Amino acid sequence: MTGHGTTSRTTTWLQRLLVAGGVLAAGYGVAGLVTDPSVAKQPYLRYTLTVLLGHDLLVMPLAILIGLLATRWLPQWARPAVQGALLVTATLTAVALPLVLGYGRRPDDPSALPRDYHRGYLIAVAAIWLTTATLLALRAARSRRTSATQHQEET
Amino acid sequence: MVRLPEPLTRLHPTRLSRLFTSRLRSPQLTSRLGMLLGAAVAVCFATGYLSHAIQHPPAWFYWPSRPVNLYRITQGLHVATGLAIVPLLAVKLWSVYPKLFRWPPFRDAAHAVERLSLFLLVAAALFQVTTGILNIALWYSPMSFFFTTAHYWTAWILAGALLIHIGVKLPVVRRALAAPSRRPTEAAGLSRRGLLTAVASAIGVITVATVGQTLRPLAGISVLGPRDPRVGPQGLPVNKTAAGAGVTTAAAGPGYRLEVVGPSGILRLSLGDLAALPQHTAQLPITCVEGWSATATWTGVRIRDLAAAVGGQPGASVRVESLERGSPYSTSTLPPPHADDPLTLLALTVNGEPLDLDHGHPCRLIAPNRPGVLQTKWVSRVQVLT
Ligand code: HEM
Numbered sequence: 001m002t003g004h005g006t007t008s009r010t011t012t013w014l015q016r017l018l019v020a021g022g023v024l025a026a027g028y029g030v031a032g033l034v035t036d037p038s039v040a041k042q043p044y045l046r047y048t049l050t051v052l053l054g055h056d057l058l059v060m061p062l063a064i065l066i067g068l069l070a071t072r073w074l075p076q077w078a079r080p081a082v083q084g085a086l087l088v089t090a091t092l093t094a095v096a097l098p099l100v101l102g103y104g105r106r107p108d109d110p111s112a113l114p115r116d117y118h119r120g121y122l123i124a125v126a127a128i129w130l131t132t133a134t135l136l137a138l139r140a141a142r143s144r145r146t147s148a149t150q151h152q153e154e155t
Numbered sequence: 156m157v158r159l160p161e162p163l164t165r166l167h168p169t170r171l172s173r174l175f176t177s178r179l180r181s182p183q184l185t186s187r188l189g190m191l192l193g194a195a196v197a198v199c200f201a202t203g204y205l206s207h208a209i210q211h212p213p214a215w216f217y218w219p220s221r222p223v224n225l226y227r228i229t230q231g232l233h234v235a236t237g238l239a240i241v242p243l244l245a246v247k248l249w250s251v252y253p254k255l256f257r258w259p260p261f262r263d264a265a266h267a268v269e270r271l272s273l274f275l276l277v278a279a280a281l282f283q284v285t286t287g288i289l290n291i292a293l294w295y296s297p298m299s300f301f302f303t304t305a306h307y308w309t310a311w312i313l314a315g316a317l318l319i320h321i322g323v324k325l326p327v328v329r330r331a332l333a334a335p336s337r338r339p340t341e342a343a344g345l346s347r348r349g350l351l352t353a354v355a356s357a358i359g360v361i362t363v364a365t366v367g368q369t370l371r372p373l374a375g376i377s378v379l380g381p382r383d384p385r386v387g388p389q390g391l392p393v394n395k396t397a398a399g400a401g402v403t404t405a406a407a408g409p410g411y412r413l414e415v416v417g418p419s420g421i422l423r424l425s426l427g428d429l430a431a432l433p434q435h436t437a438q439l440p441i442t443c444v445e446g447w448s449a450t451a452t453w454t455g456v457r458i459r460d461l462a463a464a465v466g467g468q469p470g471a472s473v474r475v476e477s478l479e480r481g482s483p484y485s486t487s488t489l490p491p492p493h494a495d496d497p498l499t500l501l502a503l504t505v506n507g508e509p510l511d512l513d514h515g516h517p518c519r520l521i522a523p524n525r526p527g528v529l530q531t532k533w534v535s536r537v538q539v540l541t
Contacts, residue, residue, distance in 0.1 A: 011325060018322030026275065026315025033308040043299035051281045052274070060252055063245075064175075071344070080345045084353035091242040091357045092364070095288060096379050104293025104381075108396045109513070111387035112293055120378030124364050 063090055077143065078136055085132040089125055096121045171256035177344070180250050182331035184347050188247040188354070189328065193321065195240050199283070200314050202233035206444060207307055209526060212490070220496040223523040227442040230526070231369040234446025235362055237287045242357035244280055246350065269323055276316035282309050291381045291445050368447040384449035388511035391451050394443055394527060397512040400479040406533045411517050413501075417465025417539035426517045430503060432456045437498040443527040453521045455502035458537070459495055467539035469495050475520050476536040487529040488540070493522045501534060 033039055067086055071079050098104065099117040106112045208216045209226065219225075261267040283306065289295070290302050298305070321328075345353065367377025371384050382392050397403045405411070413429060415422040424432075435457050442448040462473055473494040479485040493499050499522040503510065510516040515532025522530065 011329070015322045015325050018318045018325070022315045022318030022320075022322060024315065025318060026272075026312050029308045029311025029313075029315060032311065033305070036304050036308060038301040038304045039308065040300040044305055047286075047298060047300070048278050048282050051285050052278045055248070055281055056255060056277075060248065064249070064252075080349045083345045084349060084356065087242070087246070087350075087353045088357040088360055091245050092360055094241050094245075095238055095361050095365070098289055098292035098294045099379055099381060101294070103296065106293070106396075106399070108398045109393055111382065111392035112394075113381060114383045114386040114392075115378065115380065117379060120364070123378050124360060128360060 077139065081132050081135050081139075085128055088128050092124055092128070093121075096124070168256070169258045171258065172253040175253040179345060179347060179350060180253070181347075182327050183334065183336065184350070185247065185250045186324075186328045186331040187347075187351065188243060188250060189321075189324070191354075192240065192243045192247050193317065195236050195243055196280075196313065196317055198236045199233055199240070200310055202229045202236070203307075203310055205229055206233065206526060210529065218490065218492070218524070220492040220499070220523045220525075223439060223498065226524050226526060227369065227440050227448045230442060230444060231366070231446055231448065234287070234291060234369075235366055237284065238361050238365060239358045240280075240284055241288075241361065242354050244284060246354050248277065269319075272316055272319050272323075275312060276320050279309050279313035279316055283313055293381065293445075369442075371449070380447070381445070382443075382447035384447060387449075388513050389451075389505055389508055391441065391449050391505065391514065392443075392447060393513045394445075395484075395532070397516075397533070400477075400482065400533065402478045402533045403512065405478045405535075406512060406516055413518065413534065414536045415461050415465050415538075416536065417462060417467045418541055419466025422465060426503070429456055429501070429518060433460065434503075435497070435500060437500055437521070437523075439498060439521050439523055441521075441527045441530060442525070451505050452507070453500055453502035454504045454507075455500040455518060455521075457497060458489065458499045458501060458520070458522075459497065461501065461537055462494065462539045465539060472540045474536075474538045474540055475531045475534055476538070477531050478533040478535045484528045485531070487520070487531050489520075489522060493525065496523060498523045501537070 033044070034041070067083060070086060071082050074082055096117065099113065100121050102113060102117060104113050206226075206229070209218050212218070261270055286298055286302060286306055286309075289297060290306070295302065363373065363376060364379040365377055365381070367373035367375065368380035368382045368384065370377075374380065374383055374385055377383075384392065387393050397406060412423045412425055415424065433456070434454050436452060436454045438450060438452050440448045440450045458473055458475075459467075459469070462471065467473070470491050471494065472491060473489045475487055475489065477485040489499065499520075501518050502515075502521045503518050505511075505514055510519060515534070518534050519532040520530050520534060
């Protein structure tokens with residue numbers, strides 16, 4: 001498959017087995033999808049292409065760009081924590097967005113989406129960034145203490 | 156991370172993938188993320204297939220009525236793991252994103268086929284995760300196809316494309332995981348361990364923010380739970396209201412009769428007749444396929460007593476029909492383990508009060524270890540199948 005001379009015979013057979021099983025399972029899925037009258041084909045294709053292209057050409061480049069711009073002017077030591085917090089915020093947003101938009105609410109069913117999701121999202125994001133700020137403050141204090149001791153030793 | 160393009164000539168296709176300069180991307184990172192992602196997809200596939208098989212049992216399939224909370228655990232796991240896939244998938248795809256722009260796009264015919272299978276893999280993964288999120292948020296309109304069957308068939312496509320992917324990348328994974336973990340040269344930003352910690356934190360935050368929809372003790376801090384197991388009529392969530400099912404008058408009317416059909420004849424019982432039969436109480440959860448669940452105390456008549464009253468033998472299946480019409484969930488069949496289980500009730504009350512109309516008044520089915528869509532409400536007919 002990948003043509004690396006170093007792979008052993010058992011690995012090669014395992015690879016063939018995995019690929020063959022995969023072709024069968026994926027083929028079963030495609031055949032089921034195509035023949036199932038309850039799946040409207042055109043909307044299905046439209047939706048799938050939209051999420052694929054939307055992710056690959058819009059969401060991912062945008063996330064990378066925002067991450068770049070947001071951490072560009074940060075001091076070196078603060079970058080990892082902020083990058084991590086951005087990642088947590090971004091993926092939480094993907095889960096929270098449909099709830100925050102709230103199109104799933106039902107006038108006759110108050111138990112469907114019963115919470116205030118704007119508030120919930122703000123609380124979660126605040127928790128993420130408060131934790132990050134605390135980590136950064138601890139780190140800054142520690143490095144100041146270290147450099148202070150070094151300074152004392154030097155004098 | 157990317158370096159911003161200085162002259163626009165950098166955007167020439169042969170150079171595009173070199174725009175991405177993060178030193179964090181490596182086969183080691185991708186392999187480690189891949190293993191976690193593979194495990195998560197396997198959990199989702201197994202629990203999802205189980206839920207499908209309970210609702211559409213193949214001939215070989217057997218599902219017991221105990222433990223009472225088993226389905227609650229498997230389906231809660233399905234939704235929680237699906238949400239945990241969001242950060243895993245995001246970072247996995249980030250780690251291989253430059254490869255999307257490799258130039259030339261493929262080396263030979265085999266490579267072209269492999270890349271096509273990757274499109275199938277990524278598309279299926281994004282489809283499953285996004286439709287799952289839309290579904291638990293009850294936001295169906297962006298999916299102008301039937302969610303349940305589309306999600307089911309796409310699960311097979313995802314599983315198959317993933318097996319192909321693992322088959323192709325196996326040597327890369329082996330080599331990457333065997334290689335001594337070299338300290339990446341101190342780069343500006345996250346280390347590999349830092350990135351994996353961030354992924355774990357994201358999974359933690361997402362889980363805590365939502366899992367209270369099925370873990371009642373966490374309901375107070377799950378600020379983004381699509382359901383709250385404490386909220387609803389009689390302190391219990393509702394998936395389909397009586398108004399939504401169009402049964403309001405039929406269910407509330409005094410003319411209501413339950414038809415019980417079996418080998419020895421037909422009974423027609425009013426609500427008063429039902430209340431005069433021996434009553435039993437059971438603590439059972441409503442477990443929605445959407446991942447929420449809530450336990451309640453139900454009181455009513457045992458299904459097996461009703462079946463016996465019309466000549467049903469132990470070991471028979473029992474079909475339960477609703478006043479609701481024209482929904483795929485308006486009838487359900489209790490397989491023998493559930494039909495015989497003493498906890499399986501035609502409930503008349505919940506938590507000590509007569510059922511709210513939205514909980515299925517005059518009576519509803521409640522059985523252990525089953526999805527909520529099979530716990531038929533507004534029951535009009537019980538038939539012993541022979
Ligand atoms: C939903 C699941 C997954 C998706 C959507 C996915 C997607 C991708 C994509 C698009 C690539 C780039 C391939 C290329 O252009 O050559 C890739 C590479 C790779 N994937 Fe996956 N993957 C998934 C799961 C896994 C799993 C389960 C494993 C291993 C256990 C894995 C291991 C790898 C490896 C080792 C590479 C190559 C990295 C490199 O060469 O630097 N992936 N994946």
